Amino acid sequence: MSTKKDMDWGSLGFTFMQTDYSYVSNWKDGKWDSGVLTSDHTVTLSECAGILHYCQECFEGLKAYTTEEGKIVCFRPDLNAERMYDTAERLCMPPFPKDRFIEAVKQVVKANEAYVPPFGSGATLYIRPVMYATGEVIGVKPADEYQFRILVTPVGPYYKGGAVPIHICVSKYDRAAPRGTGNIKAGLNYAMSLQANVEAHANGFAENLYLDSESRTYVEEAGGANIIFVNKEGTLVVPQSHTDSILPSITRRSLVVVARDLLGMTVDERPVKFSEVENGDFVEAGLCGTAAVISPVGKISYNDEEIDISGMEAAGPVMTKLRNTLTDIQSGKIEGPEGWVVEIA
Numbered sequence: 001m002s003t004k005k006d007m008d009w010g011s012l013g014f015t016f017m018q019t020d021y022s023y024v025s026n027w028k029d030g031k032w033d034s035g036v037l038t039s040d041h042t043v044t045l046s047e048c049a050g051i052l053h054y055c056q057e058c059f060e061g062l063k064a065y066t067t068e069e070g071k072i073v074c075f076r077p078d079l080n081a082e083r084m085y086d087t088a089e090r091l092c093m094p095p096f097p098k099d100r101f102i103e104a105v106k107q108v109v110k111a112n113e114a115y116v117p118p119f120g121s122g123a124t125l126y127i128r129p130v131m132y133a134t135g136e137v138i139g140v141k142p143a144d145e146y147q148f149r150i151l152v153t154p155v156g157p158y159y160k161g162g163a164v165p166i167h168i169c170v171s172k173y174d175r176a177a178p179r180g181t182g183n184i185k186a187g188l189n190y191a192m193s194l195q196a197n198v199e200a201h202a203n204g205f206a207e208n209l210y211l212d213s214e215s216r217t218y219v220e221e222a223g224g225a226n227i228i229f230v231n232k233e234g235t236l237v238v239p240q241s242h243t244d245s246i247l248p249s250i251t252r253r254s255l256v257v258v259a260r261d262l263l264g265m266t267v268d269e270r271p272v273k274f275s276e277v278e279n280g281d282f283v284e285a286g287l288c289g290t291a292a293v294i295s296p297v298g299k300i301s302y303n304d305e306e307i308d309i310s311g312m313e314a315a316g317p318v319m320t321k322l323r324n325t326l327t328d329i330q331s332g333k334i335e336g337p338e339g340w341v342v343e344i345a
């Protein structure tokens, strides 16, 4: 039993705090080395490293937390391993083996056990795997050396007093090109979204909603979260992209299983026109991602139009039910599908 750090877990924000160890493995001469834990939290790079010039970089995000019985677990790390594998391939980076990814996550969380927040605090240990080109390039081509690293940092509960509805806006910018990189988790998708993000916040919105950039007709997703809807019949409507430019959120895919198999709901995964939102077809909406699980969407603004979804008073009943069911599975309160909750220590 390790001693926990003396921290006010409940008042942690979503900011970086250095912990004891990170995991690091290097790709050189055509192979990954065996990988080690390191207490060195800085990275020294050549000024000509591929990451600095052509942005060969990708990342993941998942969390470890303590269950009611005091076990440290994480949620579906196999899907993060798989998504990072696919992302790396798309960026001509050597994918990190999936089994080693899961082992590395376990190793680095165990080494930082003292930073895993206790059950009931609402806080979690955020796990951030990241991979970048360290090899030197001047001409445009993939680098020949890479680093894979996992850092962990304790973060506070996303919502301190339960899930509060948010007001989002349709961005005048596009997030991802048709058949581009919208479906992979790469930093480059975020670099170009920062201006849109800053503007949305300055205008009083919590997040941007992006339309498909080919026709600006269909709903795609938010800046860092997928969106799901509930229609008047109680069906869960999940936007699909004609141009494969929605990031495959693990939270969204898990919620689809929860809705269909555990709650017996009808789930409709299909392209969703923004006009359906404007017509008032949806009575609830939510943004889903690892950080908040579901953020209920109360209102969506589009130019001067303000569309009321379920209002700003409280989360709707379906989003509440979905969120509670998934968080109960994650915390071990109810049993979810096999393999979803993976024990670390």
Ligand SMILES: *Cc1c(COP(=O)(O)O)cnc(C)c1O
Pocket: 061, 185, 221, 222, 223, 224, 225, 226, 247, 248, 249, 250, 251, 252, 288, 289, 290, 291
């Ligand atoms: C990470 C991410 C999400 C959420 O994915 P989860 O696996 O549920 O955390 C959604 N959209 C984008 C663009 C993302 O980068």
